[in-house]
Every structure is written in C-alpha cells, then in structure tokens.
Ligand SMILES: Nc1ncnc2c1ncn2[C@@H]1O[C@H](COP(=O)(O)OP(=O)(O)OP(=O)(O)O)[C@@H](O)[C@H]1O
C-alpha cells in the first residue's frame with residue numbers, strides 16, 4: 001500500500017514530485033545537524049554497550065567456574081568432615097552441586113608439582129571439594145561461618161568472587177548504554193517531528209494549493225517524507241562515520257587498561273555503526289509521515 | 301454533476317446560505333451573481349467539497365459530499381477545474397510548472413502533454429511569461445494562469461470564481477470564449493461574477509442560466525439583465 005509506495009519513491013527519487021514542496025532551509029539544516037550529532041553520540045553509546053557486554057560476559061564466565069573448599073583434617077576424621085561439608089553445601093542455597101575429588105583426580109592435580117608416583121593416601125594432603133554455583137551464586141560469608149562452626153578444617157577458596165560486583169557494574173553499564181541509544185533515538189524522533197511540523201506549517205499555502213488541484217494526502221506527505229528521510233540518512237551517515245573514526249582512533253592502552261582498549265568495536269562489530277543511519281532514516285520516515293498526515297487531516 | 305437538495309451552510313451558528321436547490325446538469329452553463337458577501341465563493345467551495353453542507357445534501361458526481369473520503373475528494377478534484385478568486389499558486393515554481401501542476405500531482409507525465417500545455421499557455425496569452433514566477437505576474441495574468449491550470453486536466457466541470465475580475469474587456473471576452481468553447485465540447489461550467497456585461501455577452505454565445513444569490517437564497521435572475 002502507500003507505505004510501500006513511499007519507500008519505493010524514496011529509493012527511486014521522484015524529481016518532479018520533489019520540486020512541488022519548496023526547499024525549507026531551517027528545518028532542513030536542523031534535521032541534518034541533529035541527525036549527525038545524534039548519530040555521533042549513538043556510536044559511542046553503542047561502543048560502550050558492546051564493550052560493557054563483552055566485559056560482563058568474560059567476567060561472568062570466570063565466575064561460572066567452580067570454587068573449591070580445601071579440607072584439612074586428621075586422617076581419622078577426614079571422612080566424617082568431608083561428609084559434614086557436603087551436607088552443609090547441600091543445604092546452602094545457590095550451590096548447584098558439590099563433590100569431593102577422588103584420589104585419582106587429586107593426584108592428577110598435584111602431579112605437575114610432585115611427579116606421578118605420589119602416595120597420596122599416606123600424605124596429609126587436604127581434600128578438595130568442588131562447588132558448582134547456580135547463576136545467582138551463594139552467600140560466601142554465610143557459608144564460611146557455617147563451615148567454621150561445623151567443619152573447622154574447611155577453607156572456602158572463592159578467589160573469583162570479588163568480581164561479582166564488577167560483573168554487576170558491567171551489566172549495568174551495558175544497560176545504560178542501550179538506554180542511551182533509546183534516548184538518542186527518541187530525541188531524534190522528537191526533533192525531526194518538530195522540524196517536519198515547522199516545515200508543514202510554513203508550507204500551508206503550498207499544501208492548500210496541492211489539495212485544490214487534486215493531490216492526495218499520500219502524495220503530499222511523500223514529498224515531505226522523502227526530504228526529511230534523505231536528510232536524516234545523510235546527516236546520520238556523516239555523524240556515524242565520524243563517530244566510528246573517533247572510536248577507531250582511541251589511543252590503545254596497555255593490558256591494565258583493558259577496559260579502555262576494549263571500547264573499540266571487535267571484528268564484525270565494526271558493522272554495527274552502519275545500522276545507525278538506517279535507524280535514523282526509519283525514524284525520520286515515520287516521524288515525518290505521522291506529522292504530515294496529522295497536519296493534512298486539518299485541511300480538506 | 302452537482303445536485304444540491306435543501307443544502308445550507310454557515311461558518312458560525314448562523315447559516316449564510318440556506319435552502320439551496322441547484323442542479324448542474326452535464327453540459328450546462330451557469331452564471332452565479334449576487335452582491336459581494338452574498339456567499340458565491342462559499343457556494344463554489346461546497347461544489348468542490350472544501351466545505352460540507354451544515355444541512356441538506358450535496359452530491360458531487362453522484363457521491364454524497366459529506367461522506368467523501370479524503371482520497372475520494374482528491375480524485376473528485378481531478379475532475380473539477382477550479383479557478384479560485386484569489387488565484388493561489390506555488391510561488392517557487394514557474395508559471396508553466398504551475399499550470400502543469402494538476403498533471404504532476406495526478407502522476408500524469410507532463411512531458412507527454414507538452415504540446416497541449418504549450419498550446420494552452422499560448423491560448424491564455426502567457427507564452428512570454430511561462431518561465432516567470434507567479435508573484436511576478438499582473439492580476440490579469442494570474443487569472444489567466446489560474447484558468448489554464450483549471451482546464452489542463454480536461455475536467456468535466458469548471459468552477460470559476462470571478463475569472464475576469466482583473467482583466468480588460470478584450471481579455472474577458474477571450475476567456476469567456478474559451479469557457480463557452482469548452483462548454484460546447486460538453487463541459488459543465490459555473491461562473492461566479494459581478495460582471496453583467498460579461499453575462500450578456502455570453503448569452504449571445506451559449507444557452508446560459510443565470511442564478512442570483514442574495515439573502516442566503518438562490519433564485520433565477522430576472523430575464524432582462
Ligand atoms: N472562512 C470564513 N470564516 C467566516 N466567515 C467567512 C469565511 N469566508 C467567508 N465568510 C463570510 O461569509 C460570507 C460570504 O462570503 P463569500 O466569500 O462566499 O462571498 P462572495 O459572494 O464570494 O463575495 P465576493 O463577491 O466579495 O467575493 C461573507 O460575509 C464572508 O465574510
């Protein structure tokens with residue numbers, strides 16, 4: 001229907017029909033400038049979201065790895081304490097599963113240090129208990145307290161857990177990045193709607209004459225929609241290009257600055273900014289179209 | 301073409317036109333006279349659905365004006381040539397492009413009608429001014445351009461509001477001749493005018509009915525004008 005015709009007309013360009021509406025200087029420049037600036041910002045918001053997302057994924061992968069409990073006890077009590085620890089773990093919310101490593105596994109772990117012939121049964125080697133967490137994780141402090149009370153020889157080793165707040169922060173950052181993108185998109189839509197409304201209002205006589213000579217609403221709307229969509233596309237393409245170049249030129253920090261260096265795009269991620277002009281054009285298309293039909297409704 | 305049954309219209313609460321019963325039969329030629337402010341322009345606007353009657357019924361090409369959808373109104377207007385009293389144009393386009401505008405918006409290929417267009421522009425005496433912008437035209441030139449624009453689509457019905465208001469007598473006669481010729485080709489014509497001399501001149505050429513609008517009512521004008 002007429003939306004399809006609009007899009008087709010956009011691609012084809014209708015030189016004749018385009019001339020029917022006079023060039024509107026101010027609104028045109030505003031659309032171009034706003035789309036450009038917003039696209040530039042959008043590239044950074046996008047880069048931030050993607051980088052924060054990568055960071056969160058990397059760190060939470062590390063978290064998903066098991067933590068361990070080291071249990072040291074006199075040989076006679078070993079069995080009983082292992083049992084106690086496993087029982088405690090079973091009752092701890094956030095623990096998906098737990099198991100004591102067998103002698104063979106322990107020997108495999110120690111082999112790099114002591115060689116293959118370690119008589120593990122005769123040595124006071126601590127027993128290792130592997131914990132697999134649920135995604136929510138468990139309360140490490142609570143667990144430590146219970147272990148201290150019930151199995152004093154058990155030490156919870158959760159060296160990866162300090163990363164949890166960082167993962168939360170990275171997740172939050174990713175969310176904020178996407179939220180910024182939504183806000184940028186919304187503001188662009190609002191500005192283009194305003195610019196289109198201004199253009200429509202200043203062309204009231206033109207629209208009246210067009211209606212008088214038998215132009216349909218869709219024809220008149222199309223003339224405006226084409227214009228604003230092209231401008232938004234052009235402005236956003238330039239803005240997105242500049243933003244991408246700026247991201248590419250970010251100075252590369254050393255490994256310690258991993259987060260900052262991570263701000264760039266990765267591999268196919270460099271294609272993401274291409275979506276920005278398209279999104280701007282789609283936004284302009286609908287904002288202008290809605291504004292045009294609303295204005296036209298007031299004129300017979 | 302147009303059929304009014306007890307139609308009335310008022311811009312505010314008070315109707316300025318009421319009890320309108322008018323039938324424009326295909327091929328008929330009508331004049332509409334009446335004092336300034338009587339509502340001639342308003343009546344024409346009712347005919348091309350810019351206004352909807354506040355009471356009664358108007359049918360345009362057999363369709364009830366009150367229920368016409370917006371696209372249907374547009375299509376209806378492609379069949380009606382309107383010469384507006386204040387002759388509005390698109391000031392950023394040339395006179396030629398303005399005259400071709402109805403073709404453009406209807407999606408017809410204006411280039412294919414080039415010969416037609418040139419002939420029409422010459423006919424209304426604007427060949428030398430075809431590339432000018434409308435604001436550069438004199439009042440009479442504007443009216444001729446408006447008439448040319450009104451008939452470029454070869455409409456079934458021509459509604460002209462004071463088409464000779466600003467032109468000299470010779471040009472008035474030429475425009476009238478153009479309109480009567482169109483009428484002879486089968487077009488329906490309605491002209492609102494104060495110019496009684498023009499009406500008299502027309503009566504020598506065509507069978508014209510003269511209607512008079514006053515006090516918000518429509519009546520047949522006295523035979524001896
Ligand atoms: N948009 C409007 N809003 C309110 N009143 C209007 C409007 N247009 C016209 N009128 C009033 O309606 C009455 C009829 O106006 P109309 O233009 O139809 O008269 P007319 O017969 O064409 O006059 P003229 O010969 O001067 O062109 C006038 O009193 C006019 O002031």
Ligand SMILES: [Mg+2]
Pocket residue numbers: 340341342385461
């Ligand atoms: Mg009038």
